[in-house]
Amino acid sequence: MALVGIYDGISARLKASGEYVWPLALRLIMFWEFWESGLVKLRGENWFQHIPTNDWVKGFPFPVSVMPNDFNWFFATWGELVFSVMVLLGLFTRVSAFGLIIFTAVATSAVHWPADWSSLGELWNGYAISVKDGAGNYKLPLLFVLMLLPLVFHGGGKLSLDRVLLKLTGRADRAADTIGDLAAAGLALLVIGLPTVMVEEVWGITLLVLAAACLAMPLLRNRS
Incomplete structure (x- = not known):
């Protein structure tokens, strides 16, 4: 039991320190990756008119595909x-x-995602940094999304201006609030579905329909 107590104590302290460490670490690396990408665009020339760059690339998703390239470049950069x-x-x-x-999802569709694939096994060949046989190379953007999702669901952590704003508005006690209901499931599906629809329409629409159902059911129950 003494070892269990030690383990629980270590876990509790790591959890407390983690409220500071992991959100800041993710924010720092994500800042640098996207800041660097934005600077490259700011200092470079617009190459969006060349998308799709290869026969295997899917290209810009709707509605980005019907917008002027100069607008897309400006919007992506800034x-x-x-x-x-x-x-x-x-x-x-x-x-x-x-x-x-969302920017990452658009970029994935534009230059990383294969236009045609016949099985999940074939699609998985695109989980790579370099393109091989036109299978895609969506590994890096997928990792970026997976690193950004905790910031969407958890927030910026204790070392953030968001936490300062909570204190200034007298809502510091709300930082640990959680509500687990159908609306929460709907929001999660919405967060995942919106970028997914940019890459694979059928997958994304399915997730969005499920999100709408989860969000609508509590409202319908309240009316009945």
Whole structure:
């Protein structure tokens, strides 16, 4: 029992320190990746008119595909720069991290995702850094999304401007609030479904329909 107590004590302390460490670590690395990407665009020339760059690439998803390339370039450049700084500061972290997920989903469809695949096994061949036989190379953007999702669901952590705003508005006690209901499931499906629809429409629409159902059911129950 003494060992169990020691383990529980270590776990509790790691959990407490983790509220500071892991969100900040994710924010720092995500800031740098997207800030650097935004700077490259800011200092470079617009190459969006060349998308799709290869026969195997899916290309821009709708509605980005029908927007002017100059607008897309401007929006991508400044979106990455602004959202990355917000993530670094932990300011409206959930919104800024989700914005970067959307940018990543668009980029994945545009230059990383294969236009045609016949099985999940074939699609999995695209989980790579370098393209091989036109199978795609979506490994890096997928990892970025997986690193941003905790910031969407958990927030920026204790070392963030979001936490300062909570204290300034007298809502510091709400930081640990959790509500596990159908609406929570609907929001989770919405967060995952919106970027997914940019890459694979059928998958994304399915998730969005499920999200709508989860969000609507509590409202329908309240009316009945």
